[in-house]
Amino acid sequence: MPVTPDSPDSPAGRPVSATGEPDRLRLYAYLSAPERRSYLAIMRLFTSTLLADLGAGEVATALAEAERRGEVDPGESRIDTVIDRLEQLARWGNLVPGRREPAATIAEFTRSRVRYQVAKLATRVQREVDAVLAVADGAREVSRELLPAIEQGLVAIQGTLGELPAAEHGRGPDSAVARRLRERLAQQVTTLFLQHDEFAAAVRDFYAYLGSVIARYDLAPVEMSGFKHMLLEYVELIAKDVLRYSEPIVARLGMLTRQRDRLLELLGGGVGDLTQRTGPRGQTELMERAPGRRAADWDALSDWFVGRPGRPSEVSGLREATSRAITALLTNVKRVTSTGGVDPGRRRDLLTLARWFDAADPESAHDLYAGAFGLYSARHLGLAAAGDGTPAATSWRDGDRVDVEVSVRGRSDRAPGGRVPRVSDDPLGRAALLAEAAQREERRAAAVAELAAAAGALAAARLSGDALDVLCELLTLAGDAREAPDRQGSASDPVSGLTLVLDHRPGHTARIGSVFGHLELRDTEIRLRVTERVR
Template identity: 55%
Template sequence: MSDPAARVRPVTPDETRAPTDRLGLYAYLQAREHMRTYLAIMRLFTATLLADLSAGDVAAALASAERDGRVDRGESRIENVITRLRQLVEWGNLVQGRREVVAASIAEFQHGSVRYQISKLAVRVQRDVDELLRVPEGAREVSRELLPAIERGLNQLGKSLATAVQQEQRDPDSTASARARELLAEQVTTLFLQHAELAATVRDFYAYLGQVVTRHHLGADEISGFRNLLVEYIQKVVEDVLRQTPAIAEHLTGRFAAARPELLRLLGDPDLGAEVERARGRSAADWQELTDWFVDRPGRPSQVTVLREATARAIGSLLASVKRATAGGGLLPGRRAELLKLAKWFDDGTSQDGARMYAAAFGLYSARHLLPAPEHDSDDERTPWSEGPVCDVTVSVRSRSDRGARGRTSRIMDDPITEQSLLAEARQADELRAADVAELAAAAPNLDQATLSPGALGVLCELLTLAMAQRESTKDAGSAEDQVRGLVVRVEYAEGVTTRVRSTGGTLTLRDSTLVLSGGGT
């Protein structure tokens, strides 16, 4: 009988985390105070395969980085290193382990026996981070040469699949059948790697293009450069995509699509468990995603269609920028270059120079506050202005230095239905007001014994507020009048007298005061 414990697969820390908890793996990138140290530690663990390091090993590596100025001073001290490693373990980036060591002291045993390894998802996070930091600011070239390679790959894959099926039918355990399956797996992996690179370059290029064409003001040199980029380069990209797409779509939706289940069966590996992440192209979802990139579906356009539409919008935006810049009667030249020049002066100057330039440029001088200073309007008063919140500048201010509204005033539309409804609402409100005033006038002789409606109490409180606002002190009298119906409310000071006005919604109590109502009978 086999041991049940031998069938239990150990659970890795990545599998115990909920999908949303995985975002905590990015926490070390937001740690402003020690971010450079965390980056150095993560790069150390991802530099080699199966890294198994102790706190002493990490401290030695950080000492070298500290001498080069890549981390702050004091970060290589063993107590600081242990704190950083424990924090990374808490975030889920590192995993603790132990190893038997020969140590001369308890401290050496503690530092050497506790080992740290990097988790699977943390490797991907750090890999993406390093790749992001290496990306230049400019446009990324689209790997359009991969399109014919994908078409050839699909053609060869169809032939290899037919050969593999024949070998499988003859002798599934033969060497020829095994070689046919290996060739099939090689071609599928190559195909999906080529498509992933093509899709990534297209996304990056159009993301850069989107942030450029939406700018309202472009210089003459920028317009010339983007004209070549759009009209010449993008035209080649779109032409290549449109030329190669029909052949690729025919492979993906033709006879090859019917043989896809057989392909997935041949690529299946019975020795790999469900917990192993398979390479791309080993599932029906991967092939559907590849097909959707090139082939339209009802209600879901392909990425080729989206690419063509995005190109048309980009060219239209560029033409609009050219028209704004060259139209004789159009907008005045933009102030973007001047604002950038002023911003550079602010960045290069001292605080005193900045205050003088601010006053000279905008005519705003320092304020004199008689009240305590307001709270800081930022999350961190130590944040430099260049890294703080961004203030949006409207197009009119950016281009014309003008805050005034442009264009004609909109015409007032004649809407008799809305007019009649508003008049009806006004008449109803006036009738309710008249009924409330009449109720107060009727209850005036015996106000302390009457029970007012909520509307009458509201009118009384409104006039009472105006009357009390006229009093210079609590011992003065005050009065207020309803100018339409003549109801007068007068409040007078009377020490020891308590006036109560009851209503269906509660009781209004006035201490050391008397309340007198008069008028309002008509």
């Protein structure tokens, strides 16, 4: 029987996309659903114990206690609602339907409900969600002691690899001494990668927080002073430690690269090790290996410390980020603590204005608002964007937003800062523009000549697109020159020598033929003549 996305034989009950790969992003759907409080309570219940196997009744009992504590909305513990929530989580792939609840009779079996287990990836998603909800908003401390521990771990791995050949030669590869050495090697490799993962994650979190602080312009001088003493010194310590320990770590990794094949061979296939095995039906069961058991893990570890052509190392990126962070922090400290100069954030001015608003009565507040922001009724101040079609009578509240330049906000000056750049001479660009202008002139001259030839029989002519454009220009000018719809209007082009006259003639329809069809003007007569020789 073929396996389909809705088939009970699909792997672990996971949702399958159209391409056949697990649609893992659906595992996050319950976090943005309107009933996310109930879904979070259910997922925490399933992930709180190992090998959880729960039915709707047990979940409803737990949700009833959560209702009394105010953690979920009222009514979510009803059995029908709980069944719907469990089925929806199963459709998203977070829960895996299992066996039915035990029943003594057929009637009880028809009324029995399915019990559920949590999927492996859903457990990881929920674990990460709880970690994000519990994390503090401040900076994450970087465990600087992990870098020397990583270097010592690499030294220990080299030492164990040096002891193994002697142990295997004297007592055999399966001797107790050799097994203990392989177990020690596995412990050292796992510890090494866990330490590096923790250090790399802490560095990323710390620099992400540092980036958010650098971008802030609303910090008070006292706050910025605290950041100066904490962040500048801490950033310098991290950068120094990374640079000091990177060189010996790179040297140790280079030595281990020559022994990588033997190292991976010793780490794989032992007792209690999960490797790729063939299932009873011939399918391959993929097992997630522990860190450090694959060549890709060691490549990622090396790439963090050693760069490659076209891909700089994380150490190089850390050095550049540290330099940018220190420069930006010093700039902000100088801006905040200085007594003069322009304040880009206008924090002091806004606080003063807020105090004025707080002490003003309603009428004075309206005058103060108009005077501070220049926003009067039915009046637009400032330069609108090109092509702005906002009517003049539109209120500022309903009109489109206009971006104001930083120089206008800070200095009330539209002049660009710095020196005026020199206009570069581009001969090739100038020649291209001249050729384009000459081509336009030739096309317009050809269009004028075509109109002059068809001046006596516009209805029978088949004007080109360029000729029709020239004619429409003259029609627009002649229509604007009319004093009234029943009067005569005319327009002349002194360059081309064409003159077009519009006469009001009831019952007469002027027809103009072109490649796009016929243009008809009712109650109108068109006369086109050439006043000068067309060149």
